[in-house]
Amino acid sequence: MDAHAEIGRAIDSYRDKVVALSHEIHEHPELKFQEVFAAGILTKAATELGLEIDREVGGLKTAFRSEFGGKGPTVAILAEYDALPNGHSCGHNLIAGAALSAVAGLKSIASLPGRIVFLGTPAEEGGGGKIILIENGALRGVDAAMMAHPTDAEFCTMPALATQHLKLTFHGHGAHAALAPWDGSSALAAVIQTFQSVDAMRLHLRDGSRIHGIITDGGQAVNIIPEHAECLFLARAKSSKYAKEIGARVVRCAEAAAMATGTRVEQVVEGGYKNLINNLSIAHRYAAHTEALGVKCHEAPENTPTGSTDMGDVSHVMPAIHPSFAIARHGEGNCHEDAFVAHADSKRGYDAMIRVAKAMAMTAYDLLAEPDLLASAKKEFEARRES
Numbered sequence: 001m002d003a004h005a006e007i008g009r010a011i012d013s014y015r016d017k018v019v020a021l022s023h024e025i026h027e028h029p030e031l032k033f034q035e036v037f038a039a040g041i042l043t044k045a046a047t048e049l050g051l052e053i054d055r056e057v058g059g060l061k062t063a064f065r066s067e068f069g070g071k072g073p074t075v076a077i078l079a080e081y082d083a084l085p086n087g088h089s090c091g092h093n094l095i096a097g098a099a100l101s102a103v104a105g106l107k108s109i110a111s112l113p114g115r116i117v118f119l120g121t122p123a124e125e126g127g128g129g130k131i132i133l134i135e136n137g138a139l140r141g142v143d144a145a146m147m148a149h150p151t152d153a154e155f156c157t158m159p160a161l162a163t164q165h166l167k168l169t170f171h172g173h174g175a176h177a178a179l180a181p182w183d184g185s186s187a188l189a190a191v192i193q194t195f196q197s198v199d200a201m202r203l204h205l206r207d208g209s210r211i212h213g214i215i216t217d218g219g220q221a222v223n224i225i226p227e228h229a230e231c232l233f234l235a236r237a238k239s240s241k242y243a244k245e246i247g248a249r250v251v252r253c254a255e256a257a258a259m260a261t262g263t264r265v266e267q268v269v270e271g272g273y274k275n276l277i278n279n280l281s282i283a284h285r286y287a288a289h290t291e292a293l294g295v296k297c298h299e300a301p302e303n304t305p306t307g308s309t310d311m312g313d314v315s316h317v318m319p320a321i322h323p324s325f326a327i328a329r330h331g332e333g334n335c336h337e338d339a340f341v342a343h344a345d346s347k348r349g350y351d352a353m354i355r356v357a358k359a360m361a362m363t364a365y366d367l368l369a370e371p372d373l374l375a376s377a378k379k380e381f382e383a384r385r386e387s
């Protein structure tokens with residue numbers, strides 16, 4: 001039996017186990033950095049596959065890392081498993097299941113022509129777990145990385161945006177809102193003015209950019225001029241450089257609002273994700289395997305609506321792919337919507353998860369077995385990396 005057929009057979013025979021595991025994670029949604037249950041059952045399953053596990057890697061309680069195989073290059077398969085406040089509305093239970101199944105498929109190969117790293121990456125939803133893992137060396141020595149994400153479309157690439165998180169805190173002066181409003185300066189007025197200035201700026205942003213914000217503190221009581229107020233903004237753009245530039249412009253809006261309202265603004269940049277550089281050499285091989293498994297798969301068209309991911313940061317340090325796989329039809333709900341929670345625990349979702357696991361495992365195998373494929377992925381990475 002050739003390696004691809006063996007991988008497919010092993011993943012099929014692992015199906016019941018991994019569907020049950022993915023369902024369990026779905027039933028126990030955990031927010032960023034709190035994924036104790038998910039990390040626990042994933043590492044238990046990996047141990048049962050015969051893997052040795054390093055737990056709490058990179059100083060993260062819910063991260064884990066395992067490595068196996070023979071001599072040769074190293075490919076990492078990444079699992080995510082955090083949820084959102086409305087449950088597994090981003091389908092990370094399927095990401096975890098696909099990664100674990102891919103690892104089970106590769107583990108079934110008696111003599112792998114290289115090494116596989118199975119990396120459990122917490123807190124994709126706003127915590128930047130992969131950034132922390134990169135900084136702490138969890139991906140050192142790895143030649144290429146991959147994961148796949150459920151959406152409502154089947155693409156071998158995903159054009160994720162770079163982000164910049166901003167927290168703006170305004171300090172005004174409290175006063176009785178009827179008796180002596182002239183003695184106060186409103187921190188809420190500054191927040192509202194900031195949002196208006198940001199809206200006025202939108203026309204002048206490059207296509208594909210996004211700015212969105214929420215007010216997290218709008219005042220202390222309706223009859224007191226708000227002494228302090230706070231808002232969060234997320235600026236997104238096609239490049240990290242431009243996301244930073246937009247973030248700086250939001251800060252200028254806030255400074256102008258503070259000046260106009262007689263308040264003071266404190267601004268904190270809470271980090272951000274890098275844009276995703278999809279390695280086409282690897283993505284096209286993944287697409288070929290997906291098509292051989294019976295599902296059409298091509299590159300995401302330019303300007304496909306998208307979000308952001310800390311896999312973007314991984315793609316800036318090594319060749320990486322982050323294909324998206326369809327678990328819902330267009331219009332039936334997409335990531336982060338309540339409707340997507342059910343898609344992430346559906347037969348359609350689990351069927352796709354198994355198929356994606358096969359395509360990832362076969363692609364990872366090819367990267368180990370075909371020096372030319374890995375060489376072209378690396379050459380492309382060097383040519384496209386941002387300075």
Ligand SMILES: [Zn+2]
Pocket residue numbers: 090091092124149335
């Ligand atoms: Zn997600």
